[in-house]
Amino acid sequence: MRYRPTTYFKNHNCAVYDNVLRPYNLTNKRLIPEVINGLKRLHFKFGHKKIVIDLAGVEKVFPYPAVPVAGYIHYFKEKLGVDFEFINVPTYLRKIHFLSPDDITKTTTGIGTNFLDRVWLFHSSDDVHSLVNGFLASIRKSTTVEDGILQACEWGLNEIMDNVIQHSTEDTGFIMGQVLKDSQILKVSIFDYGQGIFQSLRNTAYRPRNASDAISLSVQEGVTRDKKIGQGNGMWGLYNIINLNDGALQIISGKGGLNFINRKKETESYQNIIMLNQHKQSTAINFDIKLSNPISMKEALGGYEPIDMFIENLEDDFDRIVYKIIEQSSGTGTRQSGFRIKNELINIYKSAKKPVIIDFEGVGIIASSFADELIGKLISELGLFQFQAAFPMKNMNPTVQAIVQRSVSQRLAQNLNTNANI
Incomplete structure (x- = not known):
């Protein structure tokens, strides 16, 4: 009689059976809660210390959800000691270091590396500096862009990655950038499995009511956990950049989310999203910049124009x-x-x-x-x-x-x- 594995659950984007987790694609954001729930069930509920990730059929990849998924796998591996085996891995997923994100402090790649289409780890301000310079060099050489785009990319990458270092309470962040040549769009996802925006702001003078409220506060000028650490301009500046560029911004942290598309802002609340647990609510910042739309950084930053x-x-x-x-x-x-x-x-x-x-x-x-x-x-x-x-x-x-x-x-x-x- 043919053996049929016991199916624990199957969703639109992911299936889990025995000790195997099989995502169907890496382009749909709905994959993330399915993956995190699958990992939690396999490890915590069913006690598996080895999990097989079956990547058969995965062809197209976007930074989001690929970066958060890679980040969660890293967490279960490094923090919980889970052993992972990857099977049926497409060449592109190996190329982008999805299985094991590339650490800028340990990478063997040299000068001239294409920093795009690769999942990176970062731990410190020195890492941020190296990665931002690498991203900018890769963008400059991969395609021509309009006025202000490179400054906007530099600002956004620096500020959001610095937020991970300063506020997440974790020592590891994840990032991937991707240029879609046909549509001339830069897609970026930055992720951490730290405390989340709500936990960061809940004991401040702002007193957010919930995760969605905290995210809405975070894109306002001057809002920060501690003025001694930062002035609270990073998320606000990125929000203005996306607005002027007619791009897209998505922030998901804990049970809250903010979507800013077509110059319309919508906040959302979720019952089941990217949280690992109450203390690790996680944050994903995803943004699209249209490389063919110029940006005035002076306007985006309220009269201040950064030096190139x-x-x-x-x-x-x-x-x-x-x-x-x-x-x-x-x-x-x-x-x-x-x-x-x-x-x-x-x-x-x-x-x-x-x-x-x-x-x-x-x-x-x-x-x-x-x-x-x-x-x-x-x-x-x-x-x-x-x-x-x-x-x-x-x-x-x-x-x-x-x-x-x-x-x-x-x-x-x-x-x-x-x-x-x-």
Whole structure:
């Protein structure tokens, strides 16, 4: 007779049988309570010390719910000593470190790593600094964005990750960012399994009535657990950024939630959401930024405009922006590298609003495909005169100059032939 496993329960997004938990997808937010309830039942109710996670059929992944689910698995593994076995794992889930989030202090990846599409751990302000710089570099090189976007991303990432460190009462946070190229949307999820927003604010002068009330307070200017620690501008600033960008913001903590979509704010109360227990109510901050919609950071922050330190660090003694090709970790040997550098140059130019000097000092040779992708396509897109005004070049040796000239000539000739055949 064929053995049939005992099914403990089965929902729309997750099934649990024997000691196996099987999520059906990692795109639906409703998966989270089903996963946490499944883990709690298997470990606490049925006493399993080893849990199998069956990931068969999971193809598409969004940061939310992937980050909270990865965070809960980490909690059960590291804090409760549960042994996990993963089966039928798609390649993408291994690639993004879903099974074991990457620790920025221990990672073996080097400079030039794509920080997007990866679940990361962070523990300290130093970790936040490294991760934010990595995210910004990856965004700059993956696509071109509108004015103010990179500053908005830097502000939001720094502030919300710092909130985890300062207020969660846990030493571990989780984050993942993802750029949807077709829709030009940056999706970010930041999660911790700490005390939650309600527990953080309940004994303050604000006296929130419940989790939803606490979340509503958290997006108001100046609201914070302790003014000695922070001024309470982080969530308020992110809320303003999302509003100006026409993006989306979702905050879930304990039994409360806030959704801000299409410039409409709605608070919600839940009977069963992402809580581990009363003392670990957990918080997930999820936001979408439309990379094609400009943002005025001065307006978002009530008249204050943050300094772009990345741009400042590129300036020489004469306040000229100098972009040194030799310092780019992706090198000069591939078309992909040329694509990433081209995106970064355009983003720098949009942010700085002044010429960016492309400096080839120390570069002995470049690939023709690199020259075509970087210089040929920029000239094709901007026109020769606008290119020369926006991106003056210097310190090319004769070999590099000859390769660039040939690539530009071929690109322009191709454009002429294409236009002639229209």
